[in-house]
Each structure stands twice: as C-alpha cells, then as structure tokens.
Amino acid sequence: MGARTDAARAEVLAARTGLEQAVIGLEASGRAAIDIPARVRRDPAKVAGAAAGAAFLLLGGPGKVLGGLRRAVFGPTAGMPKSMLPDQVEKALRAMGSDGDRVRGTLEREFARYLDEKAPVRREQDLRGALAAAAVSIVKPVSRRLGKQLVERAFDPDGPSFEAGLTAARRRAAKAKGAGPAASAK
Numbered sequence: 001m002g003a004r005t006d007a008a009r010a011e012v013l014a015a016r017t018g019l020e021q022a023v024i025g026l027e028a029s030g031r032a033a034i035d036i037p038a039r040v041r042r043d044p045a046k047v048a049g050a051a052a053g054a055a056f057l058l059l060g061g062p063g064k065v066l067g068g069l070r071r072a073v074f075g076p077t078a079g080m081p082k083s084m085l086p087d088q089v090e091k092a093l094r095a096m097g098s099d100g101d102r103v104r105g106t107l108e109r110e111f112a113r114y115l116d117e118k119a120p121v122r123r124e125q126d127l128r129g130a131l132a133a134a135a136v137s138i139v140k141p142v143s144r145r146l147g148k149q150l151v152e153r154a155f156d157p158d159g160p161s162f163e164a165g166l167t168a169a170r171r172r173a174a175k176a177k178g179a180g181p182a183a184s185a186k
Helices: 002-034 036-042 044-058 061-074 086-095 099-154 159-185
Strands: none
Touching: 002 159, 036 044, 044 061, 044 099, 061 099, 086 099
C-alpha cells in the first residue's frame, strides 16, 4: 500500500510541476501579447499595419469598398427605390377621373417601349451583377481569413517580449515558492 501511495504522490507532484510551468508560460505569453509599447518600439510598421488592417475589417471596409465598386459599375442610383410606387400611381390616376384610363394606357405603352429599348442594357447589368456577386463570394471569405490572421498577429507574443516575460514569471514563481513553505511552517 505504501508503494502505491508514493507513486500517486510522485504523480501529483509531477502534475503540479507541469501545471506551474504551464501557468508561468501562460503568464509570460499574456504579458508579451499585451506589451504593445515594447512591440511598437521593436517593429512599428508591423504593429501599425496589423492595427490598420484590423480597423479596416472591423469598420466594414470590405463592404464599403464593394459598395463603391457597385456604384461605379451600376451608377449612383443603383438600388434606389423609384419615386412613385404602383399604389400611388393608381391613386393619382383615379384622381384624374375619366382621363385616368387614357393616361393609364399611355403609361403602359410607354413603359413597354422603354423596357424594349433598355433590354440590352439590363442584360449587360445582369452580367455585371453576376460578376459582382462572384467577386463578393471570393472577397468575403478571403477578408475573413485575413482578418483572423491580422488579429492573431496583433496578439501574438513576439520572441523577446515572451522570453523576458517568461524569465520574470519564473523569478516570481521561485520567489513565491521560496516564501510559501516558510509561511506555512509558521
């Protein structure tokens, strides 16, 4: 029974040592990740680029760029509602009385002629719309992935900060371990 107890005790002590090392590494990693001033001093362009990229994605930059492209391709009125809705047209025609039927006929003929004239333009715009949708389907996943990489890069602890933090955490842990048994003996 004593051998099994000793083995279990040795296992617990080994696990405790492993946990202490993991906590020290986690502390050093956290401190290195949030030590922004030190990272800026070492590599200001990299930090500024990661921050600018993350801000671009967080503020909806890809959507705004694609919206600008859509307006450039389809014109500034793309997606805007028409000035008169069908219910409003009907109301205006009823208000005209007997002349409303003649006006309705004229409107229908003019609209049919307009549709015939603009059919080639609409087909071209449909093609542009399909190309824009394809571009969006490609750009959206790429921008998400890029955003994740930028966030990871922004909070990734760099080597010198991590090593300095790891050394400081080990010193603190050793100091606490040295003070721990003495404090519990009192």
